[in-house]
Amino acid sequence: MMTNALILADIEGIIGVNETFGDNAGELFTQEVELCINVLLENGIHKITVCDAHNKGDMILPRITEGRDNVKLVSQVRSVCFAEKYDFAIMVGYHGMEGSPGIWPHTYRYDIKQTSIFDKRLGKNIPIGEVEIGARWLGFHGVPVIFVSGDREAAYEANQFNPYRQASCIRTLLQTEEIKIEVLRDKLVQDLKSSLKLDWDLCLSCDNSPILVEFYHSETADALVAKGYTKFINVDGSEGITFKSCSELVSEIHHIAGLLNQIGFEVETANIAFLKEVRELAKNLDKDAVANSEAGPLLSTSLTLLDKVARDKVMVILRSMVNGSV
Numbered sequence: 001m002m003t004n005a006l007i008l009a010d011i012e013g014i015i016g017v018n019e020t021f022g023d024n025a026g027e028l029f030t031q032e033v034e035l036c037i038n039v040l041l042e043n044g045i046h047k048i049t050v051c052d053a054h055n056k057g058d059m060i061l062p063r064i065t066e067g068r069d070n071v072k073l074v075s076q077v078r079s080v081c082f083a084e085k086y087d088f089a090i091m092v093g094y095h096g097m098e099g100s101p102g103i104w105p106h107t108y109r110y111d112i113k114q115t116s117i118f119d120k121r122l123g124k125n126i127p128i129g130e131v132e133i134g135a136r137w138l139g140f141h142g143v144p145v146i147f148v149s150g151d152r153e154a155a156y157e158a159n160q161f162n163p164y165r166q167a168s169c170i171r172t173l174l175q176t177e178e179i180k181i182e183v184l185r186d187k188l189v190q191d192l193k194s195s196l197k198l199d200w201d202l203c204l205s206c207d208n209s210p211i212l213v214e215f216y217h218s219e220t221a222d223a224l225v226a227k228g229y230t231k232f233i234n235v236d237g238s239e240g241i242t243f244k245s246c247s248e249l250v251s252e253i254h255h256i257a258g259l260l261n262q263i264g265f266e267v268e269t270a271n272i273a274f275l276k277e278v279r280e281l282a283k284n285l286d287k288d289a290v291a292n293s294e295a296g297p298l299l300s301t302s303l304t305l306l307d308k309v310a311r312d313k314v315m316v317i318l319r320s321m322v323n324g325s326v
């Protein structure tokens with residue numbers, strides 16, 4: 001029987017990577033993926049598709065396919081083709097969710113504050129990250145994720161809902177001891193080999209829960225609702241947009257990213273214009289008095305976070321200062 005594997009690769013959880021761009025990062029990324037390819041080919045896997053899932057999907061060097069007609073490289077998750085049947089997937093180089101004490105933790109984008117799914121037993125929303133979302137998306141397509149490597153957070157998230165799949169922690173934010181790259185790669189190889197001995201079917205994730213996506217800027221969710229997405233307000237008052245499943249979110253993620261870029265640009269443009277207006281209004285006011293007023297902290301909010309409520313409040317305070325009533 002032909003065995004077909006999918007490698008989803010991200011860069012933040014690659015051994016030895018100290019920055020996520022540049023030639024050195026690309027080289028380390030490529031070396032680690034090549035290592036995984038070799039382990040799979042040497043252990044009975046016949047065909048491999050590698051997906052460069054980081055950012056624009058152009059960091060893994062094309063040499064990984066050279067001389068190997070059974071290895072294919074695709075760019076970004078939207079290029080993964082499920083007409084092909086994968087027996088299993090491995091996730092290499094992953095990182096923790098936004099807000100976790102990991103190495104470059106984030107969930108897709110830095111304007112996303114949290115993605116979570118409702119757990120009936122606990123009666124509350126459980127935050128999940130790219131590892132779990134990826135596992136559920138692949139689960140929806142019938143592909144079990146048998147192995148996840150990356151930082152401690154990624155390894156934790158690999159077993160957040162499934163204690164069985166093989167996690168391989170090869171970095172941690174709090175690392176105190178210096179450990180050589182070769183030694184850590186050795187561990188990765190051992191763990192990857194172990195994962196091949198698992199009952200792959202038991203690693204299949206179910207993708208049957210709606211997912212809530214929350215944003216840092218208070219107006220982002222409404223801006224996306226205006227573009228046709230569905231709003232959801234949580235029992236705790238937090239709000240965002242919701243998707244039927246992780247696979248639905250993954251299939252929309254590139255479209256959403258485009259909209260978020262546009263929304264972020266509009267917020268910044270509005271705030272730059274607002275600050276210009278503030279400077280004009282406050283030009284005759286004492287700077288310290290403005291800084292020490294209730295408007296002070298609001299005015300030091302970042303351009304990407306300041307919202308209409310804050311802007312209106314600042315204007316009310318400044319106008320009353322100008323009018324001498326404060």
Ligand SMILES: [Zn+2]
Nearest residue numbers: 010011054055
């Ligand atoms: Zn990445």
